[in-house]
Amino acid sequence: MAGYTQSDFVSYYLLLAFVQQMTSVWVIYELAYDIRHGDLSIKLLHPLNPLHDYLSTNLADKIMRPVVLVPLALIAWLIFPTIHYDVTLLNLVLFGAALAAAWLIRFLSQYILGLLAFWVSDSMALNDMWFALSEMLGGMIAPLALFPPNVTAVANWLPFRFMLSFPVEIVSGRLTPTDLADGFAAMLFWVVVSVILYRWVWRRGIRQFSAFGA
Amino acid sequence: MTIQVEHLCKYYQVHQKEPGLIGSVKSFVKRKYADVKAVDDVSFHIDAGEIVGFLGPNGAGKTTTLKVLSGLLYPTSGSARVLGFTPSERRKEYLSKITLVMGQKQQLNWDLPAIETFLVNAAIYEIPDAQFKSTLDELTELLELKPLLNKQVRKLSLGERMKCELAAALLHRPQVLFLDEPTIGLDVTMQTKIRQFITEYNERHRATIILTSHYMADVTALCRRVIVIDHGRMLYDGDLHALAEKIAPHKLIRVEFSETLNGHRLEEYGEVVKTRGQRAELLVPRDATSGVAARMLAELPIADVTIEEPPIEQVITRGFEEAARARAERGESDEDEGEED
Structure with missing residues (x-):
């Protein structure tokens, strides 16, 4: 199908599952709980931005996850010996960078949605929408290259690609050097946007929080 | 500061x-x-x-x-x-x-x-x-x-x-x-x-x-x-x-009698808080305390008497109760306000 063999699909989805596991984020649930139960107050008493607290909880999980994931990946490789990736040192470095960026964009976008709980009572509904979009446009239902060309053209620049499929594309060997350069530029753009947006929402949110109750 | x-x-x-x-x-x-x-x-x-x-x-x-x-x-x-x-x-x-x-x-x-x-x-x-x-x-x-x-x-x-x-x-x-x-x-x-x-x-x-x-x-x-x-x-x-002193309008008089009281009504002297055997405790308006104590000494068989401030817990509880009553009389609502958790 459109240049994708069965083993291409298996290779794609296996690594996609790995990326999804390694970038998993649940901070919105923690934030929503802390805001509703007033536990955020306790974090705000410390001379440290609470973001660090949530980030380190998530990072601790990311250190432990490979312990389970790597053996599973080896088993999958035994079952599907046709799995293949374009493994070069450069690709591995780029994969690592893209994976870290995917995690950061995911984390910050969910954190920003979670902070909306300062204004709306249920931020979780927004998160469900965001999640559905990122499944659809992040390469979960199908590799983005298999979408109609004009959809692919747009999806290639949206943040969802850089939250999931971009690292996989790097080691699939299907990207030209120009595609790679464009991809990294767009990825960097979304990282910067997430950071700026986070700072903006946090500053306003904390004022809202302290003005209307804690 | x-x-x-x-x-x-x-x-x-x-x-x-x-x-x-x-x-x-x-x-x-x-x-x-x-x-x-x-x-x-x-x-x-x-x-x-x-x-x-x-x-x-x-x-x-x-x-x-x-x-x-x-x-x-x-x-x-x-x-x-x-x-x-x-x-x-x-x-x-x-x-x-x-x-x-x-x-x-x-x-x-x-x-x-x-x-x-x-x-x-x-x-x-x-x-x-x-x-x-x-x-x-x-x-x-x-x-x-x-x-x-x-x-x-x-x-x-x-x-x-x-x-x-x-x-x-x-x-x-x-x-x-x-x-x-x-x-x-x-x-x-x-x-x-x-x-x-x-x-x-x-x-x-x-x-x-x-x-x-x-x-x-x-x-x-x-x-x-x-x-x-x-x-x-x-x-x-x-x-x-x-x-x-400021918010308690009363003082507490503790008395011990030398014999059991007969025919004397303690209520005449103040609000009786407690009686037990030959002891009693009365709340008396602050200004009237010395007068009442003197009258009691003259009229009752008293062995011992002390005048004290009422316990602070009681004072403050009463203070809040009175404040709430006053608000109710002025027609202000008295619901639980303010503290959220």
């Missing part, structure tokens, strides 16, 4: 919802808000090293005031300054010098031993190793923490946990302590221990402390000065014992 509060006000907008599904739909279409004056024009000054008790019934605005002072809430108007900082700016230098302990909230990690949270706090507050060690030793000694430090927090009893909470909140040696109900839910022995600890900490470090408590014993044991607030307004600021 360590704490300066001038005309502090904190109003909340609270969303009002009628019960049931129809109420939900209504509130979805048009939300009704009510202004709640949690703190209403409160001013006070506190010097370094003072322990001040904050008294007031539920919803009086005590917690809200402490939250404003610890930088969690923006004042609606008025100003607060602590240690030369404006709390709501939430400067790191400020947050490193204060602590807020809430008896109903905890910072200890539930699944790990308390010592782990202590180590995290040492990192967050950037406490030098040597200072961390000596502070921990001191707190361990004062609060008898030794057997508790390495136990999972969820396995600790309420009192044990509170001791660890206090320690976690004091590791960075704050100069100003805001203690909101630090003894809530604890038994009498544990309450006494926590009280002793607070006194010790205050003496050793000359820390400034504001304390709220529902237990009058906490306040009478710890605070010479009290601030009384009710419905967000300040009713009194001054010496604890002078408070009794």
Whole structure:
């Protein structure tokens, strides 16, 4: 199908599952709980931005996850010996960078949605929408290259690609050097946007929080 | 001066919802808000090293005031300054010098031993190793923490946990302590221990402390000065014992009779609080005390008589009851306002 063999699909989805596991984020649930139960107050008493607290909880999980994931990946490789990736040192470095960026964009976008709980009572509904979009446009239902060309053209620049499929594309060997350069530029753009947006929402949110109750 | 509060006000907008599904739909279409004056024009000054008790019934605005002072809430108007900082700016230098302990909230990690949270706090507050060690030793000694430090927090009893909470909140040696109900839910022995600890900490470090408590014993044991607030307004600021004189309209006369009373009606002299055998206690209007006592001495077979201030707990409870009655008579509502958790 459109240049994708069965083993291409298996290779794609296996690594996609790995990326999804390694970038998993649940901070919105923690934030929503802390805001509703007033536990955020306790974090705000410390001379440290609470973001660090949530980030380190998530990072601790990311250190432990490979312990389970790597053996599973080896088993999958035994079952599907046709799995293949374009493994070069450069690709591995780029994969690592893209994976870290995917995690950061995911984390910050969910954190920003979670902070909306300062204004709306249920931020979780927004998160469900965001999640559905990122499944659809992040390469979960199908590799983005298999979408109609004009959809692919747009999806290639949206943040969802850089939250999931971009690292996989790097080691699939299907990207030209120009595609790679464009991809990294767009990825960097979304990282910067997430950071700026986070700072903006946090500053306003904390004022809202302290003005209307804690 | 360590704490300066001038005309502090904190109003909340609270969303009002009628019960049931129809109420939900209504509130979805048009939300009704009510202004709640949690703190209403409160001013006070506190010097370094003072322990001040904050008294007031539920919803009086005590917690809200402490939250404003610890930088969690923006004042609606008025100003607060602590240690030369404006709390709501939430400067790191400020947050490193204060602590807020809430008896109903905890910072200890539930699944790990308390010592782990202590180590995290040492990192967050950037406490030098040597200072961390000596502070921990001191707190361990004062609060008898030794057997508790390495136990999972969820396995600790309420009192044990509170001791660890206090320690976690004091590791960075704050100069100003805001203690909101630090003894809530604890038994009498544990309450006494926590009280002793607070006194010790205050003496050793000359820390400034504001304390709220529902237990009058906490306040009478710890605070010479009290601030009384009710419905967000300040009713009194001054010496604890002078408070009794000011708001207690009565004195207590204790008498012991030399023989059993026959035919004398004690009610003629004042409000009889208690009689047991040949002893009795009467509440008498403050101004009339000496006259009544003289009459009793003349007319009754009295062996012993003492005149005292009524117990402070009673005085303050009555004070609040009377304030509530007065409000009801003026037709003001008396619902629970202000304190949210």
